[in-house]
Amino acid sequence: MKNKLTQHTRMVTLIVGLAFLLPACSSLSLQQVDYGWPVESVLNVKENNTVSEGRYAISFNVAPLAEKEFEDPNALKGKEIRLLRSNEGMYYITGPNFKYVYVMTPQASELKLRNKFEVSKTGLKKPALNQRDPYVELLDGSDLRLLMTSDELLEEQDLRAEGR
C-alpha cells in the first residue's frame, strides 16, 4: 500500500515537473521588437518581375501580386511599387493603379498574404505609405487618407461619422 502510494507520488511529481520544464525548453521569445521602416521604399520592378530593396536587403518576385491585382503576371514590369514594413513586422505593398493594399507576413523564404484592403474602386493614382505608429497610413494625393493595421482598415470619414 505504501509502495503504491510512493509510486503514485513519483508519477505526479514527474508529470508536474515536465509540465513546467517543457515550455521553458521549447521556445525563447524576445519582446518589444520594432521592425518599422522610417520611410517607405519606392521600388522599380525589373524585367524578371523582381524588386530589391538595398538598405533593408529584401528582394522578392511580384508576379503573383500582379496576377492577383491586374490578372496579368507581367503587368508590373517596369512599374513601381511602394513597400513599407510596419512596426509589428508586416510588409504593406501597393502602387499606382492598385485597388488594394496587401499586408504580407514574412515567413521562411516567402511573404504570405495576411490581409488585403480594398482602398479604391478605380485604382490609386499617387499612393504613398507612411509609418504612423501603431498604424500605417495610406495617402492618395489629397483624395484619400486612411489608417491600417494588419487586421483593420480605419477610414477618416468612419471615425468622424462616429462623432469623434
Add this chain to the structure above:
Amino acid sequence: MKLTRIVHIAIALIAFVAFGPAQQQKSDFEIKERFKTVYETLKNDIDSASTPEQMAQIPNRIKGLESEFAEHSALLGGAFYPKTFDGMIGELRDQYAMAQKKATTIQEQGVRIVDLEGQLALLNTEIEKLNAERTELLAKLRSVQNSLVGQREIVKRLNANLAAKDRLVNAMVDSIFLPFGKNMDDLSEVQKDALGKKLEKANILTRIAGVAQDNINFLSATKLEAKDYGVLVTQYEQFKNRWAGLRDKVTAAIAASNAMTAKAAKGKKGAVTIPEGENQSARVDAALAEWRTKLDGSFWASLMNEFSSRSVLVQPFNDAKSFSASIRSYVESAKTSGADPKTFVDEIWIRRIDKDWRQALESESMLGKVEYASLDKLVSHLHKEKFDWKIIFYIVNVIAVVAVGWWFLTRKPKTVQQPAAAAKPNA
C-alpha cells in the same frame, strides 16, 4: 472585441489630430526626397559659388533648409541613417566654412595672380623668341656648309636653346598652378575649370609636346658626340619625371573645364567645340615615347661605333640589356681565348667609355649606376690579368733617373782648393 475597436478608433483619432490637417496629405517619402534634392543642390552651390554675392546667400539658405525640415528631423534621421538631420546640416555649415576660407585665400592671392599673369606673358614672349632661334639653328645645322667646329657650336647653342625653352615652359606651368595650390582634390569644380581654362589659354599641353618634338627634331638633325649624350639623357629624364607629375593634374583640370563648358552649352543652341585634354595628353605621351626611341637609337648606335671603328668585335647591342650582355660576353671570351684586350680596355673602355660615356650610361633610364660599376669591375679585372711588362721598364727607368740624380747631387767636389793655393805666389 467591441472594446478593442473603440480603443483603436480612439488611437486613430489621436493620430489624425496629432498630424493635423496641414500635414495630413504629406508623404514621408516625398519629404525625404525633397530634403535630399534641396540638400544636394545646396551642397553643389556651395562648391561652385565663385562670387561674394553667391557666398553671402549660402548661410540663409542653410538656415532656411534647417527650419523647413526641423519638424521632420526624426523622420530624416531614420531615412538617412547613419547620418542625422543635425549632422547633415552641420556638414553643410562645415562645407560652407571651407569654401569661404578658400574664397578668402583666392582673394588674397589676387594681387599675386596679376603678377603671375604678367610673368606668363613675359614667358610667352621669351618662348616665342627661343622658337625662332631654334628654327634658325636647326636650318643651319641641316645645311652642309658649316665646318665641323661650326656644327659643334650650333649643336651647343641649340642644346642650350632647348634646355632654356624647357625651363621656361616649366616656369610657365608653375606660374599657372601656383595660385591653386598643390592638391587638385582640394579644388572646387569652378577652380578646376578656371585652372583648365588658363592651361588651355597658355597652350600648355601643346607647348609641352613642342618641347618633346624639338628634341626629336634635334636628335634627327644632329650628329652627336659622346659627351652630348650625358646632357641629353638627363634632359629626357627630367622632362619625363616632370610630365609624370603633371599629366594627371593637367588632364583633370582640362576635363573639369570641358565638363563645365558642356554643362553651360546644354541650354544653348548650336554646336560647341570642346577641347580634348586627354587627347592632348596622349599626344605628349606619344611625343615622349618617340623622343625616347630616337634617343635610344642614336645613343646605342654611337656607342656601338666606338667598338666597330676600332675593329673590336663585340656582339651588337641596341639597349642597356644587350649592351651589358655584349660586354660580359666579350670579357668572358677574352679571358678564355687569351687574346690581347688592350684596345678594348685601354682605348675604348678607359679612354672613351669611362671618360665620355659614363655619365649617360650611369643614368637610370640607361644602364644605371650599379650595372655600370659591375661592368667596370669586370673590365678592370681583365686589365689586371694581362700584366704589362712595360711598367717594369718604366719603373726601372724611373729608378735609374732617381739614382743618377741622387749621385749627382750628393757627390763631393775634388779640385776646388788646389788652384787657390797655386795662385798665392803670384800675388
